[in-house]
């Protein structure tokens with residue numbers, strides 16, 4: 075294992091590093107005083123916020139759970155002409171600050187704002203300009219990271235069932251998902267309700283990488299000027315193809331290809347431990363070591379899983395295949411001092427299943443971080 079080789083630079087970074095920061099992710103409909111208070115009560119000092127509303131018009135998504143959807147996806151994308159404004163972001167930031175919270179990241183672009191960047195469509199040039207405007211706005215608002223997921227099918231093909239400890243409802247993948255993507259849908263949301271019938275033609279993996287390369291070439295220089303880090307989520311679920319379309323990052327080594335495409339530290343990773351653990355190749359601890367050593371992790375999605383794609387179940391943080399404490403020790407050793415947020419949590423049986431699941435994950439994470447931070451000799 076490479077994780078036990080303390081080369082000088084890593085050792086130095088470890089000595090200079092501050093503690094990792096506990097955070098919480100909030101959906102758009104949760105950006106309010108009640109949830110800011112809840113986040114602080116869970117111990118979070120930082121927030122990762124979603125500006126895209128996955129619950130507004132979806133048949134399958136319940137506002138008290140993570141979005142899962144059905145064949146119609148997560149419903150309608152947002153308004154293509156309404157980019158998130160400086161005033162809107164500043165107001166959210168100020169309200170969070172009033173509750174003692176800093177906003178670390180905005181997670182995900184709205185499909186309405188970049189469908190033709192993903193599709194290489196006729197509005198691509200215009201939408202790349204819009205994304206540049208968004209990045210500058212986010213930078214001006216003092217939010218350091220934008221998380222994104224360069225994916226045609228998006229997070230699709232998952233099921234739910236009572237497979238967690240004590241019968242907790244969890245999200246799982248049980249086999250491949252081959253249903254083609256209908257015209258007018260991208261990233262599991264509908265951006266054009268009036269698209270002609272038919273399905274999206276399949277593209278090659280190389281074409282997908284070419285599109286992503288163009289996206290980075292256009293946006294990373296702007297991100298550098300704006301002081302914003304672009305952080306890529308791996309493909310969830312991590313399979314070579316979903317809905318007949320290729321995936322970008324479905325094995326741990328493909329993250330290396332992504333960061334090697336542009337050397338800027340603004341080209342970074344939204345490091346999802348659950349998704350990485352679901353991948354069939356590699357080893358989760360080695361992946362954590364490899365990418366945290368390179369200092370290319372913007373923030374962490376902290377969740378656990380049982381099994382490997384295409385057959386796995388999400389679990390409670392202490393229930394899955396991954397030794398989460400070992401993961402945190404590797405991050406600490408390599409000097410990672412960014413934000414760690416719980417990712418999807420099982421729904422707990424009570425009147426507030428999402429809140430209970432998140433509070434449980436946060437409590438576990440707080441205890442683990444406290445234990446690691448108090449022991450100067452760890453690991």
Ligand SMILES: [Mn+2]
Pocket residue numbers: 307310346347348349375417
């Ligand atoms: Mn994730």
